Amino acid sequence: MVHIKHPYHDLAQGRWLRGNLHAHTTRSDGERGPEAVIADYARRGYDFLAITDHDITTTAAECAAWAAASGMVLLPGNEVTAGGPHLLHIGAERHVPASADRQAVIDQITGQTTGGFAVVNHPNSHANFDQCPIAMMRDWKGYIGIEVFNGVAGRADGSAYAANKWDMLLAEGRCAWGFANDDTHAAAGDIELGWNMVNATARTPAAIIAALRAGRFFASTGVVIESIEVRDETIHIATRNAQRINALMNTGKRFARSDGRTIEVRVPDGATYVRFECWGAGESFAWTQPFFLTRS
Numbered sequence: 461m462v463h464i465k466h467p468y469h470d471l472a473q474g475r476w477l478r479g480n481l482h483a484h485t486t487r488s489d490g491e492r493g494p495e496a497v498i499a500d501y502a503r504r505g506y507d508f509l510a511i512t513d514h515d516i517t518t519t520a521a522e523c524a525a526w527a528a529a530s531g532m533v534l535l536p537g538n539e540v541t542a543g544g545p546h547l548l549h550i551g552a553e554r555h556v557p558a559s560a561d562r563q564a565v566i567d568q569i570t571g572q573t574t575g576g577f578a579v580v581n582h583p584n585s586h587a588n589f590d591q592c593p594i595a596m597m598r599d600w601k602g603y604i605g606i607e608v609f610n611g612v613a614g615r616a617d618g619s620a621y622a623a624n625k626w627d628m629l630l631a632e633g634r635c636a637w638g639f640a641n642d643d644t645h646a647a648a649g650d651i652e653l654g655w656n657m658v659n660a661t662a663r664t665p666a667a668i669i670a671a672l673r674a675g676r677f678f679a680s681t682g683v684v685i686e687s688i689e690v691r692d693e694t695i696h697i698a699t700r701n702a703q704r705i706n707a708l709m710n711t712g713k714r715f716a717r718s719d720g721r722t723i724e725v726r727v728p729d730g731a732t733y734v735r736f737e738c739w740g741a742g743e744s745f746a747w748t749q750p751f752f753l754t755r756s
């Protein structure tokens with residue numbers, strides 16, 4: 461008997477909300493002020509956004525004022541930058557200063573009472589394709605996921621994608637969620653590259669943060685997942701616009717494929733996790749979170 465542990469229970473009881481958790485403004489190296497960046501996302505129909513300047517935390521009070529002006533949910537946070545690989549701090553109660561001891565940074569983030577969390581950013585960016593080495597990601601404890609897609613990394617050195625390191629971590633038994641973010645810097649062209657579709661009980665900061673922590677979301681660059689159902693040892697995924705869906709297991713092996721909008725798979729022997737990559741037109745994807753398998 462296989463037990464499938466996954467974050468997608470009772471999706472019909474929640475609502476899908478779209479958001480980006482990584483954006484810069486003129487407070488660090490972005491080209492536009494916070495109000496202009498927020499207005500741009502609001503105009504595109506986003507539900508939530510985090511302004512995450514380098515080592516500068518947007519506060520809950522600022523976010524409340526921006527939310528009132530824009531109609532979006534703003535999540536307090538920053539991008540921990542100096543001294544090591546970059547980490548997002550989302551749902552910040554107070555600023556966590558950068559330190560070369562990244563484990564201490566993560567501990568301070570997870571020790572706050574607002575339920576905030578840390579995410580490893582663009583692990584395969586920079587000319588060495590290794591902005592965050594896998595050895596560090598293996599050592600650290602307490603971060604909840606990694607950017608499997610970072611939009612701005614696609615026009616800079618290195619790779620925008622990081623599913624290779626994700627599969628290594630998942631195969632080692634680490635629960636890490638996959639995020640897609642813009643990492644907006646430029647005044648034009650850096651928005652709607654990657655986002656997260658969160659199934660939350662309410663359109664509030666607390667509900668969105670809780671759903672993200674629980675992995676109740678999928679990462680997307682254009683493909684929309686409409687349903688995820690688990691029955692006994694079978695997983696069924698339906699999308700609006702995928703042209704191919706790949707089912708993957710340890711360590712990145714593809715074990716099933718569908719050239720269509722849906723796929724149904726029985727979980728394979730020997731897998732400790734499975735996940736799905738949904739490929740659409742152009743360079744559009746959606747990534748489900750992992751489904752962990754235990755046998756009894």
Ligand SMILES: [Zn+2]
Binds near residue numbers: 546581582
């Ligand atoms: Zn960064």
Ligand SMILES: [Zn+2]
Binds near residue numbers: 482483484643
């Ligand atoms: Zn950034």
